[in-house]
Amino acid sequence: MTTTSTIVNNIKITWLGKAVLDDISFTLNKGEHLMITGVSGSGKTLLAKAIAGKIFHEGTIAFHDTNGNAAQPHIIMVDQHYHFKNRSNVSTFYYQQRFNSMDAQDAATVREELENCISAVQTVNYASPETDNYLSLLEKFDMAHRIDAPLLQLSSGEHKRFQIIKTLLQKPDVLILDEPFVGLDIETRKKLKALINELAANGTTFIIICDHADIPSAITHVAYLQDGHLKEFAPASSFDSLPTVASNTITKKAIPSSPLTPDFSTTIEMKNVSVKYGGKQILHNIDWKVNRGEKWLLKGHNGAGKSTLLSLITGDNPQAYANEIYLFDKRRGSGESIWDIKKNIGYVSPELQWYFDNTVNCFQAVASGLFDTIGLFKHINKEQEEQVNKWLDYFELTAYGSKLLSALSASQQRLALLARAMVKNPPLLILDEPCQGLDQLQKNNFIELVDALCEDDQRTLIYVSHYAEEVPEAVNKMILLEHGKATIQEYPQKNLLTA
Incomplete structure (x- = not known):
C-alpha cells in the first residue's frame, strides 16, 4: 500500500505528568518524506512514537490512500537501541556477557532472528515469501560474514545494521527511523542513505529523526520542534540548519x-x-x-x-x-x-x-x-x-x-x-x-x-x-x-x- 497523506492534527503528549508536546499539526502528502529535528529533549522521539501508534496522545493522526479514503498502512518504527531476548524469551542479558563466549549461546544468531522475522511476516501476509532474500541485504550492509554470530556479540554499529535489515524484511509502508545513522561508519552511512533514497522512490514513506548533516536527499520536509511546539514545518530545500538556540552554560x-x-x-x-x-x-x-x-x-x-x-x-x-x-x-x-x-x-x-x-x-x-x-x-x-x-x-x-x-x-x-x-x-x-x-x-x-x-x-x-x-x-x-x-x-x- 502507498499512502496518500499523513495528517497530524493538534497532537498533545503528556509524559510523566508533564506536557511535552502541544498543538503539533502538519500534513505530509504522497511522495513526501519528513525529517524531525530539534534540540535534545524537544520531544522528537515521542512524536515519532505517536505517529507509529506506540504511545497515547491527544489529537488525531490519520492516513489516507490515493482515493482519499482512510487507510491503515503498515508502519514500523526502528528505535535508537535494539532490545532482544534470549532463547527463553527473557531479556536477562548483562553488559559483560557480550565478552563471555559461553554465555552467548543463550542468544539467537543473526540467521535465526531474521528467519523468525520472515516466518512472522509471511504469517500476517505483509510480504511474499519469494522476495524475502535476507542474504542480499546482509551482503549490502557487509553483514554476511556475521550471519551465524549471536546477537549478543554484535557491535553497536552491527546492531544498527541488523535492525535495519530486519525492518526491511517486513516491507513497511511507512518507515520511521530514530537516529538511524548513529554508530555507523562513513561507508555504512552512505549505503543507508542510498537505500533510503531507493525505497522512497519506490513508494515507502520515510519519517526520520537525525542530524541535519546526515539528511538523505529523499527527505522533502523538515519539522523542527522547540519547547514542546512545532517551531517550523518547511520544505527541506529551504531549511539549511537548525534555528539559532541560546548558548549553553x-x-x-x-x-x-x-x-x-x-x-x-x-x-x-x-x-x-x-x-x-x-x-x-x-x-x-x-x-x-x-x-x-x-x-x-x-x-x-x-x-x-x-x-x-x-x-x-x-x-x-x-x-x-x-x-x-x-x-x-x-x-x-x-x-x-x-x-x-x-x-x-x-x-x-x-x-x-x-x-x-x-x-x-x-x-x-x-x-x-x-x-x-x-x-x-x-x-x-x-x-x-x-x-x-x-x-x-x-x-x-x-x-x-x-x-x-x-x-x-x-x-x-x-x-x-x-x-x-x-x-x-x-x-x-x-x-x-x-x-x-x-x-x-x-x-x-x-x-x-x-x-x-x-x-x-x-x-x-x-x-x-x-x-x-x-x-x-x-x-x-x-x-x-x-x-x-x-x-x-x-x-x-x-x-x-x-x-
Missing part, C-alpha cells in the same frame, strides 16, 4: 575535578594480543603502548574489534588473562582485582547505556561511578554526595536527580553516564562514541569539556568516534583497527578522518 562553569597525581608511568601496554570467539578472529597480534598522559583516537569500521579491545582494558573480557597486557604498570592476572583496574578508569559507551540498571535514579547512576557498578549498591558519605551533586550541577541535571534514569531523554541519560565516568576524577578516560544522542550544542560543549580535562597532562584519553568533528583537539595519536590488526600512527588532520 555548561562549559562556562568550573570543572569539578582536581589535578591528577598518578603513581604509574605506562597506562596500557599490549604485547601480541589476540582474541577469538569460536572460529572468528576478532583481534590478531596487537602491540600497543599508551604512556601516561597520551591522548588517543581508536578508529575502525563497525565490527573492527574496537569494543573488544576496550573490554580488555576495562576488565570486562576474561580473555585478558590469556594475553600479555599491562595496565597502570601491572600485568593483568598478577593478583589485582577487577576493582583495582576500574578505579583508575572512567568509561562510557553505547552498550553501557543499553544495559544500565533502569531501576536507579539519575543521582544513583552518577554515584555508581564511585564504585564502578551498574547501579548503586553502597551508601555514600557526605564528601562523595557533594561530588556527585557538583557533576549533576555541571551537566545541568540537578532537577532530574531523583527521576529514574530510564525516564530521562536519551541525551539526558548520556549526560548522566558521562558524569558517572568523571565523578571519581579518573586518570584514564575511555569515551566510546560519547556524543551519541546529544544535540549539536551538547556535542560542542562536551568536546570542550574533554579538551579542558585533557589540559591535565597526567590524564590519559582513549576516544572513539566515526565523526571527525567530534574528536577533541587534544587527540594527537591514533590506533586504527582493520580486520583485527592494528596500525599505530600520529592522528591526521580532521578532514582526513574517513571512517
Whole structure:
C-alpha cells in the first residue's frame, strides 16, 4: 500500500505528568518524506512514537490512500537501541556477557532472528515469501560474514545494521527511523542513505529523526520542534540548519575535578594480543603502548574489534588473562582485582547505556561511578554526595536527580553516564562514541569539556568516534583497527578522518 497523506492534527503528549508536546499539526502528502529535528529533549522521539501508534496522545493522526479514503498502512518504527531476548524469551542479558563466549549461546544468531522475522511476516501476509532474500541485504550492509554470530556479540554499529535489515524484511509502508545513522561508519552511512533514497522512490514513506548533516536527499520536509511546539514545518530545500538556540552554560562553569597525581608511568601496554570467539578472529597480534598522559583516537569500521579491545582494558573480557597486557604498570592476572583496574578508569559507551540498571535514579547512576557498578549498591558519605551533586550541577541535571534514569531523554541519560565516568576524577578516560544522542550544542560543549580535562597532562584519553568533528583537539595519536590488526600512527588532520 502507498499512502496518500499523513495528517497530524493538534497532537498533545503528556509524559510523566508533564506536557511535552502541544498543538503539533502538519500534513505530509504522497511522495513526501519528513525529517524531525530539534534540540535534545524537544520531544522528537515521542512524536515519532505517536505517529507509529506506540504511545497515547491527544489529537488525531490519520492516513489516507490515493482515493482519499482512510487507510491503515503498515508502519514500523526502528528505535535508537535494539532490545532482544534470549532463547527463553527473557531479556536477562548483562553488559559483560557480550565478552563471555559461553554465555552467548543463550542468544539467537543473526540467521535465526531474521528467519523468525520472515516466518512472522509471511504469517500476517505483509510480504511474499519469494522476495524475502535476507542474504542480499546482509551482503549490502557487509553483514554476511556475521550471519551465524549471536546477537549478543554484535557491535553497536552491527546492531544498527541488523535492525535495519530486519525492518526491511517486513516491507513497511511507512518507515520511521530514530537516529538511524548513529554508530555507523562513513561507508555504512552512505549505503543507508542510498537505500533510503531507493525505497522512497519506490513508494515507502520515510519519517526520520537525525542530524541535519546526515539528511538523505529523499527527505522533502523538515519539522523542527522547540519547547514542546512545532517551531517550523518547511520544505527541506529551504531549511539549511537548525534555528539559532541560546548558548549553553555548561562549559562556562568550573570543572569539578582536581589535578591528577598518578603513581604509574605506562597506562596500557599490549604485547601480541589476540582474541577469538569460536572460529572468528576478532583481534590478531596487537602491540600497543599508551604512556601516561597520551591522548588517543581508536578508529575502525563497525565490527573492527574496537569494543573488544576496550573490554580488555576495562576488565570486562576474561580473555585478558590469556594475553600479555599491562595496565597502570601491572600485568593483568598478577593478583589485582577487577576493582583495582576500574578505579583508575572512567568509561562510557553505547552498550553501557543499553544495559544500565533502569531501576536507579539519575543521582544513583552518577554515584555508581564511585564504585564502578551498574547501579548503586553502597551508601555514600557526605564528601562523595557533594561530588556527585557538583557533576549533576555541571551537566545541568540537578532537577532530574531523583527521576529514574530510564525516564530521562536519551541525551539526558548520556549526560548522566558521562558524569558517572568523571565523578571519581579518573586518570584514564575511555569515551566510546560519547556524543551519541546529544544535540549539536551538547556535542560542542562536551568536546570542550574533554579538551579542558585533557589540559591535565597526567590524564590519559582513549576516544572513539566515526565523526571527525567530534574528536577533541587534544587527540594527537591514533590506533586504527582493520580486520583485527592494528596500525599505530600520529592522528591526521580532521578532514582526513574517513571512517
